[in-house]
Amino acid sequence: MNRTERLYALVEELRAISPRPRSATWLARRFEVSVRTVERDLDALRESGVAIRSDTGRNGGYSLDRERTLPPVTLTAREALAISVALRAASATPFADAARRAAQKVLAVLPADVRRREDALAARVHRVGPHPDLPVISGAVADTVEDAVVASRVLHLTYTDRAGAISERDVEPMGLLWGPHGWYLVAWCRWREGVRGFQLHRIAAAAPTGEPFRPREAEWAAELDRLDAEALR
Missing domain, CATH: 1.10.10.10 (Winged helix-like DNA-binding domain superfamily/Winged helix DNA-binding domain)
Incomplete structure (x- = not known):
């Protein structure tokens, strides 16, 4: 233990x-x-x-x-992550300390397996810049993406870009980005052979392949540094 x-x-x-x-x-x-x-x-x-x-x-x-005190709370890891992300959004307000303590209290009463999954998800969620109202995301797509991020499994995406072009590709999910234009899946695109951001509401379908991959920690860290630098300009 x-x-x-x-x-x-x-x-x-x-x-x-x-x-x-x-x-x-x-x-x-x-x-x-x-x-x-x-x-x-x-x-x-x-x-x-x-x-x-x-x-x-x-x-x-x-x-x-x-x-x-709170009794044991029945939350999924995704629900727990939603609470912790929402509370972290208060970091730039006078309520930052209170939000941090509230998150600790909620997460402390979750079952151990849910807490571990929430920890894994939280480590893969990054926030950049101001955040307007975000588009609603399909539950099925969000759940599949979440599972792939935590388990380091390849996803097959059907994606529609801003011009309306539809493509299919295999990606290695690296994390989730919460930015000024909504939620993104940051992943290593095997088709483009590089890091790409996919807006979650533009992912028409996400299918797990079951194929494991070695997380690209260096690329993920470099991408976060780049995004943070851009947000400060």
Whole structure:
């Protein structure tokens, strides 16, 4: 169990017996770590806003205030990503710190597998420049693209460009770009042999091929640097 999974499990353990407490020693045995590690984890949870209280004495320990915490939330990774992206959009506002804390609280109560998928997606979403209202994206296309980005699998796209020309091509998805003209899939185009951006609302169809590929991290980083530089001009 990694630390992220343990933090989630600690909250759920305390929630299950609330309002009764658990001692740090009991929790350390339960999660097979040291008492010091448990205490550091509980401090981290409290710093992130989880309502954990500690009481001293013979019957003391750590307890959770149910009324001030979220129960486990049933969200898909895509729904979780939608929340985290929306909250990150507040980074340029006076509410940036509050948005960051809110995102931590929501993500902390998600199942471990959903959190891992959201983490993988969030690492592949980049924001550039101002953002107007974005076009609605087909659910089927968005889901297929999301899966391919996370799993590093080749996609076969049917794409309509701005001139109305339709083409088909195989691409290696690198990430998702949120820019002033909407959402883009940034991918290595095997037809053009280079990095290309595909507006998601212009993707008529996206079919998984099941073929894995080695992520082009250098190209992805270079493309993000280029886009950020252009946005500052």
